[in-house]
Amino acid sequence: MIEARGLVKAYRSAKAVDNLSFEVRPGTVTGFLGPNGAGKSTTMRMIMGLDRPDAGQARIGGRRYGDLRWPLREVGALLEAKAFHPGRTARAHLMALAASNGIGRQRVEEMLALTGIEKAADRRAGKFSLGMSQRLGIAAALLGDPGVLLLDEPVNGLDPEGIRWIRNLMRGLAAQGRAVLVSSHLISEMAYTADALIVIGRGRLLAQTTVAQLSAHGATLKPGGSLEEAFFQLTEGVTDYSGGLS
Amino acid sequence: MTTATTSGHRAASPAPGYGFGDVALMEWRKLRTVRSTWWMVAIFAVAMIGLAIVALSHEGYGQLSAADRAAFDPTHDCFIGLILGQLLLGALGVLVMTTEFSSGMIRATFAAVPRRPVVLAAKAAVLGAVTLAAGEVCAFAAFAAGQASLAASAPHATLGQPGVLRAVVMAGAYPALVALIGLGTGALVRHTAGAICAVVGVLFVLPLLFAPFSASVQDASQNFMPHPMANAMTAVKPLAHALSPWLIFALLCAYAAAALAAGAWALTARDA
Numbered sequence: 001m002i003e004a005r006g007l008v009k010a011y012r013s014a015k016a017v018d019n020l021s022f023e024v025r026p027g028t029v030t031g032f033l034g035p036n037g038a039g040k041s042t043t044m045r046m047i048m049g050l051d052r053p054d055a056g057q058a059r060i061g062g063r064r065y066g067d068l069r070w071p072l073r074e075v076g077a078l079l080e081a082k083a084f085h086p087g088r089t090a091r092a093h094l095m096a097l098a099a100s101n102g103i104g105r106q107r108v109e110e111m112l113a114l115t116g117i118e119k120a121a122d123r124r125a126g127k128f129s130l131g132m133s134q135r136l137g138i139a140a141a142l143l144g145d146p147g148v149l150l151l152d153e154p155v156n157g158l159d160p161e162g163i164r165w166i167r168n169l170m171r172g173l174a175a176q177g178r179a180v181l182v183s184s185h186l187i188s189e190m191a192y193t194a195d196a197l198i199v200i201g202r203g204r205l206l207a208q209t210t211v212a213q214l215s216a217h218g219a220t221l222k223p224g225g226s227l228e229e230a231f232f233q234l235t236e237g238v239t240d241y242s243g244g245l246s
Numbered sequence: 247m248t249t250a251t252t253s254g255h256r257a258a259s260p261a262p263g264y265g266f267g268d269v270a271l272m273e274w275r276k277l278r279t280v281r282s283t284w285w286m287v288a289i290f291a292v293a294m295i296g297l298a299i300v301a302l303s304h305e306g307y308g309q310l311s312a313a314d315r316a317a318f319d320p321t322h323d324c325f326i327g328l329i330l331g332q333l334l335l336g337a338l339g340v341l342v343m344t345t346e347f348s349s350g351m352i353r354a355t356f357a358a359v360p361r362r363p364v365v366l367a368a369k370a371a372v373l374g375a376v377t378l379a380a381g382e383v384c385a386f387a388a389f390a391a392g393q394a395s396l397a398a399s400a401p402h403a404t405l406g407q408p409g410v411l412r413a414v415v416m417a418g419a420y421p422a423l424v425a426l427i428g429l430g431t432g433a434l435v436r437h438t439a440g441a442i443c444a445v446v447g448v449l450f451v452l453p454l455l456f457a458p459f460s461a462s463v464q465d466a467s468q469n470f471m472p473h474p475m476a477n478a479m480t481a482v483k484p485l486a487h488a489l490s491p492w493l494i495f496a497l498l499c500a501y502a503a504a505a506l507a508a509g510a511w512a513l514t515a516r517d518a
Contacts, residue, residue: 049360050353051517066360069263077357083350085280092279100272100358101264140354 006056016042018203024181029174031194032183039203040183044150072101076141077150082133086126090136111139131162151182167193187231201238269359269368287380290334297327298388299395307400321403321410321482324392325417335377335421336445339428344438362513377422385418409482416479423502430505434512449473
């Protein structure tokens with residue numbers, strides 16, 4: 001369970017996140033959706049205690065991230081594709097993180113196998129393709145068998161096989177009763193994986209809804225209208241860019 | 247007879263949460279598993295021992311003037327390798343911190359251990375232990391190699407002579423303290439190039455800034471600049487104008503503590 005209450009983060013003059021509140025419940029994949037620059041990554045970093053909010057707070061199971069006793073056993077996160085030292089092997093990277101939270105070698109080996117990178121485990125991670133880097137990131141996120149997962153654009157840059165793997169993994173993790181928050185700027189991606197949706201634009205909450213509801217709303221906008229239609233209507237006017245051929 | 251649990255978790259772990267030992271084990275595994283650590287320690291060893299041999303085998307004691315003979319310090323002269331060695335271990339200290347920022351690893355580290363000063367303390371403990379061990383081994387080896395390279399006609403130093411053991415031990419401790427200063431600087435500056443420039447500046451450039459001043463100011467300044475301080479710490483024959491080696495050693499420890507405190511503050515105050 002993740003709770004965000006009135007989160008605010010400003011960089012110089014611009015507010016990246018503006019009074020944002022939402023909840024992420026266990027047992028569901030919650031899509032965190034918004035155009036590029038909407039504040040998704042900043043929000044996730046505030047939940048993880050990496051960025052300090054200017055106002056408001058985020059809690060995980062009722063506690064601030066910094067107060068978690070075994071953080072990796074409670075929260076797993078994939079915030080960027082390559083959060084590892086390029087000179088360290090995949091196994092050494094996971095063994096180091098595991099040590100910090102009292103997690104044993106056995107679990108490291110299990111995660112290498114689960115993410116399908118055990119054959120590359122003794123190669124330097126800096127040589128990994130983007131897909132393998134993402135898998136290593138997932139292995140790190142799952143090290144502590146956490147009940148809460150945060151994944152920032154996990155399918156970015158993946159090949160179709162990798163995308164399908166992540167989708168199935170996320171659905172499986174939620175089916176096990178975990179709270180899964182996954183960000184994307186692609187509504188179509190959310191249609192495959194998410195149950196609940198949090199839509200933001202320019203740092204503000206635009207809607208906390210479900211894929212089914214938003215899809216139904218899309219159908220009312222125009223005949224054959226879709227999820228995508230409803231998403232564009234929601235985010236209209238909150239993108240930082242515009243353009244067209246005409 | 248108990249059997250090992252197959253679970254990766256210490257499910258029945260009595261610990262209420264992660265502690266310094268867990269974080270130190272993480273930092274030890276990190277330090278151990280990048281090649282640059284061992285490259286830098288290896289080059290440090292070559293510099294310390296190799297330069298001691300080069301320096302003392304070319305001492306030319308027979309050609310020295312009477313005044314130079316009186317000032318000849320066969321212990322201190324073994325540690326000319328510290329000029330390069332301090333830079334190597336100082337850079338290692340910088341890299342331990344800055345490569346986490348450049349690679350993004352810092353986010354994984356702080357996600358695992360959100361109490362940032364604990365991360366820095368664990369890094370300091372592990373880096374300090376490794377660099378102190380390397381420093382002491384190389385200092386004693388440089389001393390032994392230096393004495394063995396010295397011409398038979400020149401006076402030799404032995405560890406039993408007054409002040410010699412102190413000088414050798416401090417020669418080993420000095421680069422470890424520079425490594426900790428590098429670590430604190432890395433936490434403060436975050437960028438590798440910037441932090442290494444800062445350390446080089448303090449070690450080599452800062453003493454030069456006192457050149458325009460009077461001799462008495464220059465002499466006094468030598469007691470407060472790390473590299474000249476190392477000279478005083480490794481000298482057996484007391485240097486003019488120098489404070490006691492122990493006082494200088496304590497001062498240098500205070501520098502390292504201050505650098506780490508500033509680094510801990512910066513890590514906590516700034517977003518990762």
